[in-house]
Amino acid sequence: MMKTLLPALSLVLASHGALAYQLDTEVARALPELKALYLHLHQNPELSYQETQTAKRLASELKQLGFEVTEQIGGHGVVALLRNGEGPTVMIRADTDGLPIVEQTGKPYASKVRVKDASNNEVGVMHGCGHDIHMTSFIGTAQQLANNRDQWQGTLMMVAQPAEEVGAGAKAMLKEGLFSRFAKPDHVLGLHVSASLPAGQVAIAPGYALANVDSVDIIVRGKGGHGAYPHTTVDPVVLASRIVLAAQTITSREISPLKPSVITVGSIHGGSKHNIISNEVKLQLTLRSYDPAVREQQIAALERMTKGIAQSAGLPPELAPIVYVHEEESIPSTYNTPELAVRVEKSIRAELGDEQVVKAEPVMAGEDFGLYGRTPENIPATIFWLGGVEPDAYRQAQFSGEPLPSLHSSKFAPDYPLTIKTGVRAMTASALDLFKTAPAL
Known part of the structure; x- marks a missing residue:
């Protein structure tokens, strides 16, 4: 002591x-x-x-x-x-x-x-x-x-x-x-x-x-099936890939370049076998900013983009991606x-x-x-x-x-x-x- x-x-x-x-x-x-x-x-x-x-x-x-x-x-x-x-x-x-x-x-x-x-x-x-x-x-x-x-x-x-x-x-x-x-x-x-x-x-x-630091999960849903018949499915791996790329435009094209913003996709998991198109892919993201308004803009843009990408692939609203912000872990x-x-x-x-x-x-x-x-x-x-x-x-x-x-x-x-x-x-x-x-x- x-x-x-x-x-x-x-x-x-x-x-x-x-x-x-x-x-x-x-x-x-x-x-x-x-x-x-x-x-x-x-x-x-x-x-x-x-x-x-x-x-x-x-x-x-x-x-x-x-x-x-x-x-x-x-x-x-x-x-x-x-x-x-x-x-x-x-x-x-x-x-x-x-x-x-x-x-x-x-x-x-x-x-x-x-x-x-x-x-x-x-x-x-x-x-x-x-x-x-x-x-x-x-x-x-x-x-x-x-x-x-x-x-x-x-x-x-x-x-x-x-x-x-x-x-x-x-x-x-x-x-x-x-x-x-x-x-x-x-x-x-x-x-x-x-x-x-x-x-x-x-x-x-x-x-x-x-x-500001936020942990965000995105569950991307689709319609699975055989890899030989992709036209009968809606591939969530492809949708998740589009979401990963689209998310990068939030900082580069939607938020003022004078306002710091970082969106990182740290984890992507989906599928079980080479020739199976899965029903679901899970993404884990970290959002970072200083301004509280930028934080809100990041989250709103993710919700809008993910729904739009799912809709463009022909998914019904009930299969839209789920964007979940871990509010209990969010740090201002x-x-x-x-x-x-x-x-x-x-x-x-x-x-x-x-x-x-x-x-x-x-x-x-x-x-x-x-x-x-x-x-x-x-x-x-x-x-x-x-x-x-x-x-x-x-x-x-x-x-x-x-x-x-x-x-x-x-x-x-x-x-x-x-x-x-x-x-x-x-x-x-x-x-x-x-x-x-x-x-x-």
Whole structure:
């Protein structure tokens, strides 16, 4: 367990520069225990909806630091509050679930976990998206703020969120009254490891940072028969092929080129034998965008196109394709409140130095962090990227042009000591500055 007390700052420091130096020293002192926590989390990953032991460990760490801790919120979510006088409420969120990946990094501390997934298949489990880094930075930040309460006033709200990888955790925690049962934040902060940025650096993108993501199934129906008599059938394989090609024109011909849109057909399954024309083909798609209006346009166009293609082949309306959007897995785009993003960037620059902070470009990946800024309370929220690539490996990749292992890769292995140290410093400095503002009325 993390030690509950570290030597507090002996003086109330007059300048941010002095604070930056002291914070660096304090985080360096805590780093051995943080590295041990990281290795434990890395070697014991748990899948979405199964984060039992992970949640217990995080709850225990926060209790040791003096937080009021509530478990089992929205599944295996943990909410911890530290009240420290009058002032704003700052929420810091970390995600906790791992991925069904067999780790192939070759590291001595690699995960060897094998479990049964929801379909009863045995799978490997790995923190291939950096959630172990997120959780360790989260605890390190909680430690710094708990042990140096003379540096801030307000309420610190730490939220350990499950089921991010399936787009369900934030929804579940909000549904259970995260902002009504516990506290309404004035600011919401998060970080995410980057597999394309060197450790020691941070990147932030004001405005849209991550995308709307929708999983869509299309069931294409037809009239099956013998491959020798195609004129007696309506071939769903041919219809599915037409739909795949037609879907590409939604982005290229129906949506403004100034509005980002991606439609990916990730899976196509149909038929059973060479000479049999089947009755059905199943397509699985991912839709990505930033603008909610573009998302609606993508879905409406798919529904229109699929029905039109089926009708053109002579199918009756009752055999029109079925377009099913997995709303429970849909993730809205993450919009970094510009004013908050600028403030956070300024805080991190003061802590790490200008050369260690870069502007991030928006990406089309999804993250359910964005939901915390889309409630009726309209709370300012910002997530920033935390470089995770070992600096020498990053420089070598830049020189050779060889791609680095990406997030969700079985070979993704962050430079965890430097990444954690940077994450704790960046998040703590950001929170300390936000505590200097007046709370919202």
